[in-house]
Amino acid sequence: MNATIRPGGPVRLVLVDDHAMFRAGVRSELTAAGAGVVDIVGEAPDVDSAVAVIREQRPDVVLLDVHLPGGGGVEVMRRQPSPDTCYLALSVSDAAEDVIGTIRGGARGYVTKTITGPELVDAVGRVADGDAVFSPRLAGFVLDAFAGSIDVAAVDEDLDRLTEREREVMRLIARGYAYKEVAKELFISVKTVETHMSSTLRKLQLSSRHELTRWANDRRLL
Template sequence: MSGANMDKPTARVVLVDDHRMFRTGVRAEIGQTERTNVDVVGEAADVEQAVSVVTSTMPDVVLLDVHLPGGGGVEVLRRCASLEGVKFLALSVSDAAEDVIGVIRGGARGYVTKTITGTDLVDAVFRVRDGDAVFSPRLAGFVLDAFAATDTPPVDEDLDRLTQREREVLRLIARGYAYKEIGKQLFISVKTVESHVSAVLRKLQLSNRHELTRWATARRLV
């Protein structure tokens, strides 16, 4: 690699879409830029592949289709919620409000439609990598309207007391997972899971996992 190329901003990307031809097209489009290096470090066609590839490569940005075999983009977001430093940008043919709102609630940093140009997509990747939220025109309005209309307060002080890992354990407990299953999914020991659960119960002033499940369900965290 030349010195000039090494000076370019670089982003490591995983492409998640169930159409191989589309992935091939995106790879070609985002590779054709003189100002930046977008390194596609993995591809996936369904939820299971996506979780495996994202977990093993830990990219800067995941370009994530909304409709996927195995549960869709929201399921990928849920199962990758504990991965630090990985950001998700939805890239979909759909511009339906429910799809946009669903993946943003799930943790995606932006949502662009497949009509986007290669240059604009590269720009969106770097903006998301750097922490910005990126939306195709008019899609941002869906999100603003949805969050303005929500019944829950924008700040939940109880939830804010929990660390990111404690929130993930909380969600899995509320979904009925056993400690051993949680440990396997989050790659931590059962003892560590027990420690996180104890911390969550203490911080939320709850007595047991049944109360915890009711608490999480009431806040639509499950």
């Protein structure tokens, strides 16, 4: 069932994600559930093209993936291609550092890719109206960060030592994935996973995957 038509006209939206098939799926969901509510005026697969299309279209809302070629979603917001545009993060990641870092970077909300089409239409509309929108579990990360129970500065300092790929490997290993499973998930070789794991342990001064799991859990990165 379609959402109620917005009195002020549809929300003009730019969709930014580096996976073409995912963008097509989101476009289909928004078209089906958001007739009269959302008008997709542009798409982009990376930071540079996102900045260009946002600057050209001046959308009301950008639906923004966190991990993008060229510097990530935060880099798009940092460049401020359209000062009046609101950003809603849509990511597969529900890790605390991604949520907090993206909100600190300027996003008005953060939802995960398990969201349904109607829920996403509602989230886009609410962000366009000035609300902050989060998936229920993620709201706790933001509240904890502002309350001081998560030391955001310490988390950032630790993670700054790791490359983006090392962070991805770290999170999967800490969640209990075997090396072969990590390799399959990230489309890399087992040998590359081992190399990233060794580098991560060295940089974080840890000695085992058990210590890595405890380290990540203590920082709410899982």
